[in-house]
Amino acid sequence: MSGELLAAAAESCHLSTGGCGFPAPGKEIFFFDEIAKFTIGTTEFAVTKPMILLWMSVIVVVGFFVMAFRKAKVVPGRMQGLAEYGYFFVRDGIARDTIGKEGDRFVPLLFSFFFFIWMNNLWGIIPFAQIPVTSKFAIPVAFAVIVYLAWVPLGVKRQGLVPFFKGMTMPRDVPKVMYVLLIPIEILSNFIVRPFTHSVRLFANMFAGHMLIATFSIAAWYLFPTNLFSEPSAVAVLGLVGSATSTVVTIALTGFEMGIQALQAYVFTLLAAVYLSDSVNAH
Amino acid sequence: MSLLAEVTGSLGSIGFGLAAIGPGIGVGIIFGQGVQAIARQPEAYGVIRQNMILGFALTEALALIGFVAPFVFGA
Numbered sequence: 001m002s003g004e005l006l007a008a009a010a011e012s013c014h015l016s017t018g019g020c021g022f023p024a025p026g027k028e029i030f031f032f033d034e035i036a037k038f039t040i041g042t043t044e045f046a047v048t049k050p051m052i053l054l055w056m057s058v059i060v061v062v063g064f065f066v067m068a069f070r071k072a073k074v075v076p077g078r079m080q081g082l083a084e085y086g087y088f089f090v091r092d093g094i095a096r097d098t099i100g101k102e103g104d105r106f107v108p109l110l111f112s113f114f115f116f117i118w119m120n121n122l123w124g125i126i127p128f129a130q131i132p133v134t135s136k137f138a139i140p141v142a143f144a145v146i147v148y149l150a151w152v153p154l155g156v157k158r159q160g161l162v163p164f165f166k167g168m169t170m171p172r173d174v175p176k177v178m179y180v181l182l183i184p185i186e187i188l189s190n191f192i193v194r195p196f197t198h199s200v201r202l203f204a205n206m207f208a209g210h211m212l213i214a215t216f217s218i219a220a221w222y223l224f225p226t227n228l229f230s231e232p233s234a235v236a237v238l239g240l241v242g243s244a245t246s247t248v249v250t251i252a253l254t255g256f257e258m259g260i261q262a263l264q265a266y267v268f269t270l271l272a273a274v275y276l277s278d279s280v281n282a283h
Numbered sequence: 284m285s286l287l288a289e290v291t292g293s294l295g296s297i298g299f300g301l302a303a304i305g306p307g308i309g310v311g312i313i314f315g316q317g318v319q320a321i322a323r324q325p326e327a328y329g330v331i332r333q334n335m336i337l338g339f340a341l342t343e344a345l346a347l348i349g350f351v352a353p354f355v356f357g358a
Contacts, residue, residue, distance in 0.1 A: 027354050093329075093333070097329070097330070097333060098333075197341075197344040197348070200344065200347060200348060200351060201340060201343065201344045201347060203351070204347035204348070204350055204351045205347065207350075207351065207354075208347070208350055263336070266336070267336060267337075267340040270333070270336065270337060270340070271337070271340065274337065
């Protein structure tokens with residue numbers, strides 16, 4: 001955690017006690033001290049909180065669906081019903097709607113993406129975890145790379161090397177002269193910017209959301225007047241009002257984040273499906 | 284070189300503000316038109332909603348890049 005924030009907490013500098021400036025959270029709130037270390041070969045790996053949460057997401061997601069489907073019944077119980085609802089949501093709502101009748105082949109990939117990302121996002125609002133794992137850029141990047149390595153080779157395999165790249169870079173029914181302009185733009189947008197925005201979208205949403213919650217939580221703590229009764233002042237009263245408002249905003253933002261987390265998991269999966277459909281269905 | 288004008292303070296915030304104008308308008312148009320489309324054809328709700336979210340996600344990316352850039356390149 002941030003040294004500045006901890007120092008501010010140790011000095012207990014609140015606004016009404018003289019204050020030491022608002023300790024605004026920076027990007028350092030996303031960096032954690034290492035808990036343990038291990039070495040593979042000559043490479044050292046540090047175990048940090050997001051890493052443990054990442055492993056826990058695997059356990060939670062796999063555990064939930066194994067539990068739900070281990071003794072699958074024709075008439076589903078409560079847990080199986082919920083799991084089936086999730087499965088149908090991905091299969092019908094994402095895979096079949098976007099890719100078409102071949103969509104069923106990609107359900108395992110999309111299904112894993114959706115629930116794994118959602119769980120990783122959810123850590124952001126679960127008490128004591130309180131860091132969305134996807135707000136570490138490496139993780140969305142890894143997801144985006146998997147999608148990129150899936151749809152590009154798939155398109156080459158399905159459509160052939162030349163037709164695939166032709167379809168991706170040369171839109172039809174365009175005057176020939178325009179290709180001078182269009183081909184570089186299409187290459188840039190389809191093969192270079194696409195994986196970048198695909199990962200940044202998820203990362204930045206989680207990063208921004210976590211930052212917002214952190215800012216308002218710190219504001220609630222910083223504005224809280226510890227000396228309201230011992231030495232009442234206008235600043236202390238105003239601080240109390242501000243602190244209460246910040247608390248309410250923190251709670252509201254937490255609710256808002258819950259929506260964003262599910263939405264971003266959905267958007268990531270939907271875009272993965274759209275990219276796969278570019279490869280499967282020729283233009 | 285003499286300066287004509289200078290901006291000081293948090294340039295990252297200004298950058299994000301500028302980056303958010305376009306996507307702000309875009310997202311507004313997308314959801315406005317989406318709601319209108321749903322009102323005209325409620326039976327096509329599923330398809331419209333999916334495309335609405337897709338368009339929203341693609342538009343929003345620009346604003347988010349504006350948000351992340353100051354952290355990456357320093358204020």
